[in-house]
Amino acid sequence: MKVLLCIGHVPDTTSKIRFTENDTVFDTKDIQYIVGPYEELALTRLLEIKEQIGDLNITAINVGPQDTEPTIRKALAVGADDAIRVNAEATDALFVAKQIAEVFKNGDYDFIVTGRESIDFNGAQVGEMIAELLDIPSISSTTKIEIDGKTAKLNREIDGGKEALELEFPFVSTAGKGFALEPRIPSMRGIMQARKKPLQVIEPISQEVKTKTNKFYLPESKAACKFVDAEDVDELVRLLHEEAKVI
Amino acid sequence: MSVLVYTENWDGKFKKSSFELLSYANEIAKKANTELTALTIGNVSEEELKSLGKFGASKVLVIKDEKLKDFIAKTYSSAIAQVAEKLDSKIIIVANNVSGRAVAARISVKLDGSFAPGVMHLPSSIEPFVVRKKAYSGKAFSDFELTGKVTVLSLNPNSFKLIEDAKGITIEEITVEINDADLAAKPKSVEKATGKLLITEAEILVSGGRGLKGPENWGMIEELATTLGAATCCSRPVADLEWRPHEEHVGQTGKVVAPNLYIAVGISGAIQHLAGVNSSKVMVAINTDEEAPFFEAADYGIIGDAFKVVPALNEAIKKFKAHS
Numbered sequence: 360m361k362v363l364l365c366i367g368h369v370p371d372t373t374s375k376i377r378f379t380e381n382d383t384v385f386d387t388k389d390i391q392y393i394v395g396p397y398e399e400l401a402l403t404r405l406l407e408i409k410e411q412i413g414d415l416n417i418t419a420i421n422v423g424p425q426d427t428e429p430t431i432r433k434a435l436a437v438g439a440d441d442a443i444r445v446n447a448e449a450t451d452a453l454f455v456a457k458q459i460a461e462v463f464k465n466g467d468y469d470f471i472v473t474g475r476e477s478i479d480f481n482g483a484q485v486g487e488m489i490a491e492l493l494d495i496p497s498i499s500s501t502t503k504i505e506i507d508g509k510t511a512k513l514n515r516e517i518d519g520g521k522e523a524l525e526l527e528f529p530f531v532s533t534a535g536k537g538f539a540l541e542p543r544i545p546s547m548r549g550i551m552q553a554r555k556k557p558l559q560v561i562e563p564i565s566q567e568v569k570t571k572t573n574k575f576y577l578p579e580s581k582a583a584c585k586f587v588d589a590e591d592v593d594e595l596v597r598l599l600h601e602e603a604k605v606i
Numbered sequence: 607m608s609v610l611v612y613t614e615n616w617d618g619k620f621k622k623s624s625f626e627l628l629s630y631a632n633e634i635a636k637k638a639n640t641e642l643t644a645l646t647i648g649n650v651s652e653e654e655l656k657s658l659g660k661f662g663a664s665k666v667l668v669i670k671d672e673k674l675k676d677f678i679a680k681t682y683s684s685a686i687a688q689v690a691e692k693l694d695s696k697i698i699i700v701a702n703n704v705s706g707r708a709v710a711a712r713i714s715v716k717l718d719g720s721f722a723p724g725v726m727h728l729p730s731s732i733e734p735f736v737v738r739k740k741a742y743s744g745k746a747f748s749d750f751e752l753t754g755k756v757t758v759l760s761l762n763p764n765s766f767k768l769i770e771d772a773k774g775i776t777i778e779e780i781t782v783e784i785n786d787a788d789l790a791a792k793p794k795s796v797e798k799a800t801g802k803l804l805i806t807e808a809e810i811l812v813s814g815g816r817g818l819k820g821p822e823n824w825g826m827i828e829e830l831a832t833t834l835g836a837a838t839c840c841s842r843p844v845a846d847l848e849w850r851p852h853e854e855h856v857g858q859t860g861k862v863v864a865p866n867l868y869i870a871v872g873i874s875g876a877i878q879h880l881a882g883v884n885s886s887k888v889m890v891a892i893n894t895d896e897e898a899p900f901f902e903a904a905d906y907g908i909i910g911d912a913f914k915v916v917p918a919l920n921e922a923i924k925k926f927k928a929h930s
């Protein structure tokens with residue numbers, strides 16, 4: 360079996376976010392990049408499945424310029440078998456989805472896994488778009504996945520509950536919380552091996568871009584916190600009612 | 607051309623979030639000089655459908671196809687896209703929840719459109735369509751421009767006020783074509799907590815962190831939530847330690863919430879936690895440590911022991927509610 364795992368190259372979760380060029384460009388200075396946190400969970404679970412069923416090849420794919428290669432290597436170090444980088448800036452979700460759908464069509468992959476949501480764009484859309492382009496089912500916010508032979512058993516989050524599904528290949532699953540418990544970290548041996556694993560670079564297919572980010576803003580700096588004495592909670596109630604008007 | 611809102615119903619009933627969605631869409635319809643049509647799927651009574659007319663819809667459409675009994679992203683997006691095409695809708699708006707996001711992205715691809723996920727404000731311009739969206743997990747925002755043939759938006763729950771605008775409405779049942787092959791992805795079992803206030807929709811959240819020491823101490827959190835008509839949630843370690851169910855985990859890797867009031871009890875305020883809650887309108891932090899980072903983000907703070915402050919606050923709010 361073969362799975363295509365879509366990994367984002369995103370700023371570390373502790374990053375302070377800044378912009379340059381009149382707030383039109385993300386400032387990459389001092390930013391550490393990581394594999395998206397959901398994709399890390401996804402990779403971890405896929406490795407567990409691989410250990411269970413033996414026959415599973417995990418291809419990590421990223422749409423991005425050369426700067427994303429260290430991130431892709433991290434996924435290889437954790438345990439992905441090989442990788443593909445589509446050589447283009449990822450500025451638009453549909454553009455990214457088109458590239459990945461194309462790779463899927465040209466390979467003999469059985470299913471696709473993405474993260475539930477990227478932590479830089481926060482679209483929760485790339486996986487759905489890939490599925491739509493390929494005309495296959497999408498299971499969003501998957502909380503559990505098991506694979507045996509011809510079917511996959513998935514649990515997914517729904518609003519206010521959960522669902523269990525059983526489906527045939529192919530499909531797109533977007534990995535949410537619960538997909539795996541703790542992300543695996545690369546071993547020394549993994550890091551050594553990652554250097555030798557194949558990372559194929561391919562050129563993008565053309566795709567009209569239909570969204571753009573004109574300008575970024577940082578949240579307005581908040582007024583300083585108003586402290587209320589721990590002995591005087593009535594004062595907090597008064598403030599919440601009269602000043603903040605939330606109760 | 608009309609603005610089309612797809613709104614879910616829960617066992618035939620609409621929620622406040624449906625009316626928020628309509629209120630938001632109605633403002634856009636006015637800006638775009640057009641009508642607002644609401645669409646829902648399922649068995650909904652005439653009476654209930656009429657309630658959508660109070661918030662600006664002039665037409666309400668309902669699809670009652672048995673094939674759409676279960677939510678499947680592929681069939682729902684196909685159904686909604688078919689209706690949008692029939693009406694020639696150029697702007698389609700859904701709720702930014704798990705199912706809404708999934709259908710919105712698919713619809714935008716089907717209709718050669720563009721999609722702005724998780725909007726919270728009215729667009730600053732209709733032509734070109736520019737709307738503000740969250741970026742970097744709430745640490746920033748961006749002005750996002752959509753140039754596709756169709757504009758698809760998903761609106762964050764709790765981010766828009768209700769604006770009544772009653773219209774004489776027409777209600778119509780409408781049919782769509784559903785491909786039987788798509789039904790294969792239907793759920794085998796569904797567990798839904800009915801009647802429970804959803805964390806993503808609650809107006810007030812009382813949230814507990816590791817400072818509460820153990821699951822046995824959540825009674826006071828639940829009591830405070832009950833007094834306030836709030837839902838409860840928690841930080842990630844609390845869910846990881848299984849003190850609370852995973853559904854309650856909020857933050858960058860949990861649920862993203864934006865209530866009117868977020869009360870953080872015994873939560874340090876790590877950047878990953880704040881990323882999921884910093885769109886809340888008002889935040890209160892209760893923490894023994896005056897250096898806790900949460901106090902930099904909070905509007906109001908109490909430096910004190912949760913085990914004393916929370917019960918006292920509960921009593922104070924009860925007293926306040928009894929008198930107001």
Ligand SMILES: Cc1cc2nc3c(=O)[nH]c(=O)nc-3n(C[C@H](O)[C@H](O)[C@H](O)COP(=O)(O)OP(=O)(O)OC[C@H]3O[C@@H](n4cnc5c(N)ncnc54)[C@H](O)[C@@H]3O)c2cc1C
Pocket residue numbers: 372396814815816817818840841842843844855856857858859860871872873874875876877878879882892893894895898910911912913
């Ligand atoms: C990739 C990644 C993603 C993450 N995603 C999330 C996420 O989505 N959500 C999330 O919450 N975290 C997330 N985290 C974890 C985050 O970094 C913090 O570790 C976590 O938020 C801390 O939880 P806490 O505040 O409950 O616990 P702690 O940091 O242990 O803080 C407990 C607080 O309670 C206070 N306290 C102690 N006793 C009392 C008392 N009696 N009364 C009042 N206060 C008291 C302490 O002063 C302290 O401030 C993530 C981390 C990473 C690396």
Ligand SMILES: Nc1ncnc2c1ncn2[C@@H]1O[C@H](COP(=O)(O)O)[C@@H](O)[C@H]1O
Pocket residue numbers: 365366367368395397398420421422423449452455472473474475476477478480481482483484485486
């Ligand atoms: N440039 C990219 N290359 C590969 N996968 C991506 C890329 N951007 C997003 N993804 C995948 O799509 C998921 C959802 O991203 P988003 O729609 O931006 O929230 C992410 O969690 C990744 O798995």
